[in-house]
Amino acid sequence: MNRLGLVIQREYITRVRKKSFIILTLLMPLLMVALSLVPLWLSTLNDGSVKNVAVIDNTGIYAPLLQSTDAYQFQVIGGSGQQEPESRLGKDLFAILQITEDLNQNPRAVSLTSQKQAPQELQSMIVRTLNEKVTQQKLDDLSSSGNVDREAITQVRSIVEEGSKVSLRTLRLDSGGSVSESSTELATVIGMLFTILIYMFILMYGNMVMQAVLEEKKSRIVEVMVSSVKPVNLLLGKVVGIGLVGITQLIIWAILMGFFFSGLSFFIASPGQMDTAMPAQMSSFDMEGIMNTVMSVNWLEIGFYFILFFIGGYILYASIFAMFASAVDSDEDTSQFMTPVTLIIVFAFLAGFYSVNNPDGPLAFWASLVPFSSPIVMMVRIPFGIPLWEKLLSIVLLYGTFILISIIAAKIYRVGILMYGKKPSIKEMVKWIKYK
Amino acid sequence: MYLETANVVKQYANHLALNNVSIQVPRGTVFGLLGPNGAGKTTLIRIITRITAPDSGEVKIDGRPSKAEDVYRIGYLPEERGLYKKMKVGEQAMYLAQLRGLSKKEAHRELMIWFKRFDIMGWYNRKVEELSKGMQQKVQFISTVIHNPDLLIFDEPFSGFDPVNADIVKREVLRLRDEGKTIILSTHNMESVEELCDNIALIHQSQVVLQGKVFAIRKEHRPNIFRFRLMGNEFDLEHPSFTLLSKEPYHEFIDLRIQKQGDISSNDLVRLILARYEVVSYDEELPTMNDVFIRTVTR
Numbered sequence: 001m002n003r004l005g006l007v008i009q010r011e012y013i014t015r016v017r018k019k020s021f022i023i024l025t026l027l028m029p030l031l032m033v034a035l036s037l038v039p040l041w042l043s044t045l046n047d048g049s050v051k052n053v054a055v056i057d058n059t060g061i062y063a064p065l066l067q068s069t070d071a072y073q074f075q076v077i078g079g080s081g082q083q084e085p086e087s088r089l090g091k092d093l094f095a096i097l098q099i100t101e102d103l104n105q106n107p108r109a110v111s112l113t114s115q116k117q118a119p120q121e122l123q124s125m126i127v128r129t130l131n132e133k134v135t136q137q138k139l140d141d142l143s144s145s146g147n148v149d150r151e152a153i154t155q156v157r158s159i160v161e162e163g164s165k166v167s168l169r170t171l172r173l174d175s176g177g178s179v180s181e182s183s184t185e186l187a188t189v190i191g192m193l194f195t196i197l198i199y200m201f202i203l204m205y206g207n208m209v210m211q212a213v214l215e216e217k218k219s220r221i222v223e224v225m226v227s228s229v230k231p232v233n234l235l236l237g238k239v240v241g242i243g244l245v246g247i248t249q250l251i252i253w254a255i256l257m258g259f260f261f262s263g264l265s266f267f268i269a270s271p272g273q274m275d276t277a278m279p280a281q282m283s284s285f286d287m288e289g290i291m292n293t294v295m296s297v298n299w300l301e302i303g304f305y306f307i308l309f310f311i312g313g314y315i316l317y318a319s320i321f322a323m324f325a326s327a328v329d330s331d332e333d334t335s336q337f338m339t340p341v342t343l344i345i346v347f348a349f350l351a352g353f354y355s356v357n358n359p360d361g362p363l364a365f366w367a368s369l370v371p372f373s374s375p376i377v378m379m380v381r382i383p384f385g386i387p388l389w390e391k392l393l394s395i396v397l398l399y400g401t402f403i404l405i406s407i408i409a410a411k412i413y414r415v416g417i418l419m420y421g422k423k424p425s426i427k428e429m430v431k432w433i434k435y436k
Numbered sequence: 437m438y439l440e441t442a443n444v445v446k447q448y449a450n451h452l453a454l455n456n457v458s459i460q461v462p463r464g465t466v467f468g469l470l471g472p473n474g475a476g477k478t479t480l481i482r483i484i485t486r487i488t489a490p491d492s493g494e495v496k497i498d499g500r501p502s503k504a505e506d507v508y509r510i511g512y513l514p515e516e517r518g519l520y521k522k523m524k525v526g527e528q529a530m531y532l533a534q535l536r537g538l539s540k541k542e543a544h545r546e547l548m549i550w551f552k553r554f555d556i557m558g559w560y561n562r563k564v565e566e567l568s569k570g571m572q573q574k575v576q577f578i579s580t581v582i583h584n585p586d587l588l589i590f591d592e593p594f595s596g597f598d599p600v601n602a603d604i605v606k607r608e609v610l611r612l613r614d615e616g617k618t619i620i621l622s623t624h625n626m627e628s629v630e631e632l633c634d635n636i637a638l639i640h641q642s643q644v645v646l647q648g649k650v651f652a653i654r655k656e657h658r659p660n661i662f663r664f665r666l667m668g669n670e671f672d673l674e675h676p677s678f679t680l681l682s683k684e685p686y687h688e689f690i691d692l693r694i695q696k697q698g699d700i701s702s703n704d705l706v707r708l709i710l711a712r713y714e715v716v717s718y719d720e721e722l723p724t725m726n727d728v729f730i731r732t733v734t735r
Contacts, residue, residue, distance in 0.1 A: 006534050014523065220518030224576070227485050227512040228535045418487070420516065431449050435488075 004233045011212065011241025016248060025249050029256040032193075051094035053122070054085045058100050061137075065129055066097075072122055090115040095122070103130060104137040107166045123168055130166040135159060187383035188356050194306055194379040195352040198313060202375065203345060205246045206317040210334065212238050213325035213417070222417045231414040239318045239406075246314065305382050308395055313375025316402040317345065323409035323429075326416030333423050348373030352380045359384040369394050371401035408433060437499070438463035438618040439484065439587060444493035446479055453479040454490070455642040461620060461635070466613050468633035468650070469622040470725075472733055475639045477622050478515065481589055484620075485512045497587070508537045511585035515592045515622070517576050519564045525575055526560035532579035543582070550578040554604070569596045577605060581612065588612060589620045594628060606632065626726040636725075640733050650725065657728045660696040661721040662705065665689050667714040675708060689716055 015021055052073045057063035066074040074097075077085060085096050095118055101109035110130065112118050138159050142152055213235075216222040225234055324337035351373055355364035359381045367377040374394045382391070415432040416424070424432075439461040446454040454476045461467040471477050482488045484495055486507050495502045497509075519528055526547070533543035551557045554574045559567065567575070573596045581588065590609070594602045609632060613619055621633060629636060630650065638646035646653060661681065669685050671692060677700040681693040696705055706718060723731070 003535055006531065010531055014520075215520070219521055220514075220516045221520060223487070223514040223516050224512075224518070224532070224579070225535070226487050227510070227514070228507060228532075228537075231487075418482070428449060435448075 003229045004237050007229060007234060007237025008241040008244070011238050012244050012248075015208070015242065015245045021245070021249070025252050026256075029253050029260070032253075033257070033260060051122075052092055054088075054093050054096045056085070056096065056098045059102050061102070062099050062130060062133055065133055066126070067129075069125070072125070086113070089113070097126060102137075103134050103166050104141070107134070110166060110168055112168055127166055127168050130168075134166055190302065190383040191356060191359075191380040192353075194302065194383075195349070195376055198306070198310055198379050199345065199349045199352070199376050201246055201250075201310060202313050202317050203342070205242055205314055206321045206345075208242050208245075209239060209318040210321040210325040210338070212242065213322045213413070214328070214331065214334065217326070217329060217417055217420075226417070231417065232410045235322055235410055235413050239315060239322065242318070243311070243314055246310075250310075302382055305391065306379060309375040309378055309398070312371075312395065312398040312402055316371065316375075316398065316405055317341070319402065319406040319409035323412045323416070326413040327419070327424050327429055329420055329423075336423075344372050345376070348376040352377045355380045359386070365390075369397060371398045374398050411435075437461065438497070439620075440496040441480070441484065442494050442496065444480065444483060444490045444495070446476075446483065446488070446490050452642050454483070456493070457639065457642075457644055458493075459637045459644060459647060461618055463618050464613065464616045465634040466609065466619045466621055466632045468629045468636035469620055469639070470624075470626075470629065470636055470729060471639035476642045477639055478591065480639065481512070481514075481591060481620070481622065485510055485589065508583065509585050510587045510589065511536070511580040511583065512589045513576060513580040513591060513593055515595075519572055519575060521563070521565040523564055524560075525556075525562055525564055525567065528564060529575055529579055529582075533582045536579070536583035536585075538583050546582050546584075547578070550582060554578065570598060570601055573597055574601070577608070581608075585617070587618050587620070589622070591622045592624070593621070594623065594625060626724060626729060629725045638729065638732055646728070646732055653728060654722045654725065657723045657731065658720060659723060662694055662696065662702070662718065663721060664692040664694065664709060664718050665716040666692065666709075667716060671713065673709065673712055677708065678705060693721075 050073050051071060052075055055063045055066060055074050055076045057076065063074075063076045068074050072094075085093060089096065094116075095112055095114035097110070097112050099110045103109060110126075112123065112126065139156065142155060142159070145152075216225065216234075222234075229237075320341055321338070324341070325334060328334055328337070348367065351363055351367040355361070355367065355377055358364060364377060364381055367373045368381055368390070375398065378391070378394050411433045412429050415435050416429070437460045439459075441457055441459050444454050444457045446452075457476070457480055459467075459469075459480075469477050469480070479488070483490050484502075486502065486504065497506050523531070529547050529551075530540070530543050533547060534540065538546065551560065554577075556571060556574055559571060564572065564575075577593065580590070588609075593605055593609070597605060606628065609619060609621070621629070623629065633650050635649055636647070636653065637644050648656075665686070667689060669688070669690055671680075671683050671690055674680075677698050678694045678696050681695055682691075683693075684691045696702070700708075702720065706715070709715060
């Protein structure tokens with residue numbers, strides 16, 4: 001094995017074997033699941049009153065099918081002429097279901113508007129009813145076409161197997177009178193989740209790189225090391241090895257989450273079991289609805305960008321941390337250099353936090369292009385859907401910057417690790433870059 | 437010559453660390469690299485081990501300019517040395533041995549030999565932080581020599597060792613020399629220089645101020661002091677070619693220390709005294725390396 005490989009291996013293995021790493025890796029997902037599911041569950045709790053849902057069905061096909069329940073009363077309202085139902089929202093009306101076209105032709109021609117977030121329970125009830133009808137419609141179309149042959153049978157099979165995908169857009173009418181698509185709530189949650197994740201990783205693993213550099217300096221092993229490994233390789237090995245520890249943690253988390261959700265779908269697939277397994281008041285906790293929402297997100301795209309921004313952001317900050325750690329001899333001395341860097345990261349995190357409310361505003365736009373904040377802020381914006389060129393430009397800028405910074409960092413590191421004694425000034429560190 | 441540096445210059449931000457330094461280290465010898473703190477020894481060693489590059493001048497190994505791969509033919513024990521505290525001794529030694537180019541199998545085989553030789557087999561699975569400083573020094577010494585390098589550079593190798601272990605290390609240094617290795621020894625311990633080194637270079641204020649064979653240097657720096665033991669208990673000869681430094685009776689003899697003056701040869705000096713007194717013994721005082729060092733550096 002070559003020397004770089006050996007360094008990476010050591011940095012990786014000594015960390016992955018640590019008890020603290022194993023405990024954190026196993027406990028974190030539990031915490032995250034609890035944090036994300038509890039609010040969702042609370043929002044679906046029924047307050048016991050009967051809610052009125054107005055149904056405007058231009059086609060007239062679907063309205064009669066909606067059965068009122070203990071919790072929801074469906075009222076069919078004619079297309080026009082009457083008082084605008086929007087004005088009644090929040091008073092005697094809880095939500096308005098609007099069907100504009102034949103869903104068999106356009107599965108997106110249905111929306112649910114409410115002032116409060118529409119409960120998953122209501123959403124899935126509507127979707128289930130509409131889906132059944134559309135499937136029936138499709139089958140009817142097929143049988144009315146007359147000649148039922150071999151081809152038709154395969155078509156039937158595929159219709160039944162696929163089911164129908166009526167997509168219910170949930171809209172929210174806020175007090176100002178503007179309507180927003182409430183799937184943004186999910187985007188917000190996902191955006192925040194990934195932003196917190198990337199913020200946490202940059203700080204945590206950047207610090208780990210710093211500690212590793214400092215440890216070698218403090219224990220005075222660094223000169224022994226550089227007599228057989230090039231300083232650049234020593235630094236690179238550290239950054240890569242520790243980065244791999246981070247990626248390992250992410251992969252374990254992804255697998256644990258995968259297990260969790262597939263376990264959940266298993267319960268949903270066998271409802272009888274769930275009824276006995278769950279206490280009575282929990283039956284209104286609509287797992288299927290949550291699952292549908294969770295699965296409707298483009299995890300692949302988000303995951304792809306997450307990895308890209310994670311790598312870029314991590315290497316950028318790890319290089320900076322390593323650069324400063326190499327120049328000092330003790331933990332106390334690091335703070336002078338670390339405080340400004342940490343402040344930049346915290347600023348990026350706050351920018352990300354505020355960008356959630358206005359993902360296309362100037363703060364969000366610029367903060368997601370500037371390389372020092374882009375990995376954190378961009379993750380807020382991606383779930384909202386932004387133009388490809390912005391994502392590409394941001395990545396190009398980030399990767400260009402980290403390449404430049406890591407070259408400078410390697411030059412300073414090479415000199416810094418062998419310097420003991422006086423804490424250097426920034427000016428001296430700039431001179432180091434020019435050393436042979 | 438196994439190793440040569442030719443006119444090496446290294447400039448740091450505010451001071452010149454090495455100013456035209458040229459040293460010649462013959463193959464299969466122990467070479468002492470001496471000098472007061474801050475003279476530039478460590479910088480020179482870092483240039484030889486290719487940790488840093490010289491601003492000008494060059495390093496030749498085996499007669500040709502040194503190249504990147506030469507690093508793996510060098511074993512370097514720095515003065516500032518340490519180990520990863522949280523690692524186990526065996527793992528750590530394996531890691532360092534592999535970094536120096538041994539395969540896993542070779543590293544294990546060599547380690548077993550050295551751990552037995554230094555009698556630290558029982559420490560293989562202990563953590564480094566549990567080891568005493570002397571134990572750690574042994575592990576560091578082993579990891580310096582494990583890859584069987586042709587050139588060994590020891591910077592203050594005896595510090596941290598008790599006299600027993602220091603002696604073990606001295607014996608190892610001589611054994612390595614007898615195997616044909618070339619050794620550079622940087623130390624402030626002048627006794628060990630006299631004991632171990634064949635040649636030395638003394639660096640002072642970034643320059644080589646003294647270089648050559650240890651014995652020749654001591655001879656060259658002799659202060660022309662002669663010790664005589666004469667029969668009798670009186671000495672009252674005076675002569676412009678010497679000054680009497682001391683005289684002390686010793687049983688039926690008298691012991692003198694006299695310093696030669698002017699151009700008179702040692703033979704004539706002895707003849708001068710022999711003409712008047714019965715000489716029991718006579719020798720010339722040679723300076724210790726310690727004397728040479730202090731005299732050269734404070735001049």
